[in-house]
Amino acid sequence: MPHHPHPDPYTGQYEDGNALAGPLSEILAVDPTTALGCCTGCGSQWRLARLHVYAHAPGYVGRCPDCDHVILRLVRSPDKAWLDLRGTVALTFSLDT
Ligand SMILES: [Zn+2]
Numbered sequence: 342m343p344h345h346p347h348p349d350p351y352t353g354q355y356e357d358g359n360a361l362a363g364p365l366s367e368i369l370a371v372d373p374t375t376a377l378g379c380c381t382g383c384g385s386q387w388r389l390a391r392l393h394v395y396a397h398a399p400g401y402v403g404r405c406p407d408c409d410h411v412i413l414r415l416v417r418s419p420d421k422a423w424l425d426l427r428g429t430v431a432l433t434f435s436l437d438t
Pocket residue numbers: 380381382383384385405406407408409410
């Protein structure tokens with residue numbers, strides 16, 4: 342039997358994704374263009390409102406205003422929306438308190 346000198350302290354301590362309903366609803370309710378992002382290409386930071394958005398494709402493509410790296414892609418159909426955020430490290434939302 343393998344020996345694990347440093348067992349994962351988080352094993353079995355997770356909840357399912359329903360635990361995200363409240364926290365995600367809170368941030369998705371604010372104006373997303375004010376969110377602060379960070380480019381995975383060049384590391385610059387900006388508000389989403391500063392992205393260069395190309396809306397002539399089947400969806401929207403948002404590019405970094407500093408290096409032109411693709412930050413997000415959004416495709417909308419009548420009954421679904423598909424959002425790819427792989428070009429940003431994270432988004433920070435300012436919340437009213
Ligand atoms: Zn960039």
